[in-house]
């Protein structure tokens with residue numbers, strides 16, 4: 080018999096869910112993992128060697144996710160918020176020590192996301208050897224498009240990924256340029272964490288990151304995966 084729901088001393092925070100393309104049912108989010116520096120040209124623009132160093136990870140909070148079409152409120156305590164367009168991977172299964180060859184079996188779908196970053200706070204954190212949360216895990220810091228099932232589109236390993244600001248191209252790359260491919264990212268993450276259905280992985284951004292200003296409209300696209308629009312307010 081199932082235990083009755085416990086009485087709560089304060090209201091429970093609601094579940095975080097993302098829309099699924101072409102469906103009414105939604106994708107429930109467990110954790111949000113992000114990969115740092117996963118396109119060579121972006122590593123170079125950030126002042127790093129584009130070598131195939133082991134991938135590194137940070138997290139955002141599920142409640143930081145924001146919907147496609149929603150406004151992006153310019154966050155406090157910063158004067159330099161950057162856009163990072165990224166392929167999002169949505170897991171339908173998880174585990175630990177997942178072999179690369181079986182990693183794709185864990186993927187439920189894909190989406191377009193933006194890893195909004197307080198670049199000034201990130202630069203300070205890097206300089207001082209401090210954690211990145213204040214740069215990465217703030218409110219509305221991950222605008223997300225709908226999740227499209229892998230059952231519909233397969234597993235994209237190439238295709239244009241771009242972001243325009245007020246119609247002008249700012250970031251342009253191709254999924255084929257990922258240094259660590261999606262199965263490798265899943266395998267590596269699963270050595271560090273127990274992955275679960277509902278986990279989202281943001282896989283890194285191509286070159287061309289830059290600051291956003293209030294009033295600008297950001298438009299993201301990944302060929303075969305989807306689109307995303309948000310306005311900075």
Ligand code: MN
Nearest residue numbers: 163194283284
């Ligand atoms: Mn990023």
